[in-house]
Amino acid sequence: GQQLxxxxxxxxxQEGEDVSMNCTSSSIFNTWLWYxxxxxxxxxxxxxxxxxxxxxxxxxxxxxFGITRKDSFLNISASIPSDVGIYxxxxxxxxxxxxxxxxxxxxxxxx
Amino acid sequence: xxxxxxxxxxxxxxxxxxxxxxxxxxxxxTMMFWYRQxxxxxxxxxxxxxxxxxxxxxxxFVIDKFPISRPNLTFSTLTVSNMSPEDSxxxxxxxxxxxxxxxxxxxxxxxxxx
Numbered sequence: 001g002q003q004l005x006x007x008x009x010x011x012x013x014q015e016g017e018d019v020s021m022n023c024t025s026s027s028i029f030n031t032w033l034w035y036x037x038x039x040x041x042x043x044x045x046x047x048x049x050x051x052x053x054x055x056x057x058x059x060x061x062x063x064x065f066g067i068t069r070k071d072s073f074l075n076i077s078a079s080i081p082s083d084v085g086i087y088x089x090x091x092x093x094x095x096x097x098x099x100x101x102x103x104x105x106x107x108x109x110x111x
Numbered sequence: 112x113x114x115x116x117x118x119x120x121x122x123x124x125x126x127x128x129x130x131x132x133x134x135x136x137x138x139x140x141t142m143m144f145w146y147r148q149x150x151x152x153x154x155x156x157x158x159x160x161x162x163x164x165x166x167x168x169x170x171x172f173v174i175d176k177f178p179i180s181r182p183n184l185t186f187s188t189l190t191v192s193n194m195s196p197e198d199s200x201x202x203x204x205x206x207x208x209x210x211x212x213x214x215x216x217x218x219x220x221x222x223x224x225x
Contacts, residue, residue, distance in 0.1 A: 030211075033213055033214070040221070041218055042203050042205075042217050042218045042219045043154070043203075043216050045112070045214070048211070050210065050211060088153060088154070090214070098144075098156055099156075101154040103152070103153045
């Protein structure tokens with residue numbers, strides 16, 4: 001079945017630094033989603049991307065739908081302690097199909 | 112987006128028993144989904160539940176082990192049957208919404224089987 005890869009698997013950054021993470025697939029996707037999961041909580045949808053090349057922001061978060069439609073990127077600017085958590089990407093290859101989730105990037109922010 | 116609640120939030124169960132997890136949504140939705148998240152892992156779809164029809168299970172999941180009910184447009188249950196320690200996971204329900212049916216998740220049920 002389809003699989004998504006996320007990089008890096010985990011990262012430790014200093015508060016105030018910018019963060020970049022990506023999600024790649026061997027298949028083409030038509031929709032990319034980015035989620036954040038806090039400990040003990042369900043994933044929360046951060047950003048949804050619907051077409052190749054699209055760049056969308058949500059506060060300090062910016063995500064891009066890769067031109068090849070096989071990847072997506074999430075950037076967090078000026079990180080703060082509450083950014084700690086696991087970030088999941090999810091892709092959908094055809095409208096109406098189920099979403100596939102990546103393995104996640106675990107972010108730790110050091111004060 | 113819809114507000115989704117789950118009961119129980121967590122439970123510790125004995126091997127061989129069954130647990131039923133409830134999912135309540137504050138608005139009517141056509142499709143509800145059940146996911147499993149094993150410790151330190153990503154989300155895996157168990158099944159899709161439509162009101163008035165049998166749930167559709169993903170490869171590796173069977174109705175006898177994970178029976179699902181969907182009695183109306185705001186409620187669903189997932190039962191984890193004849194539990195073993197390998198069933199220890201977070202179980203999440205979700206609903207779809209938005210332009211491309213993006214998934215919105217409940218808070219999850221953390222299950223530990225001893």
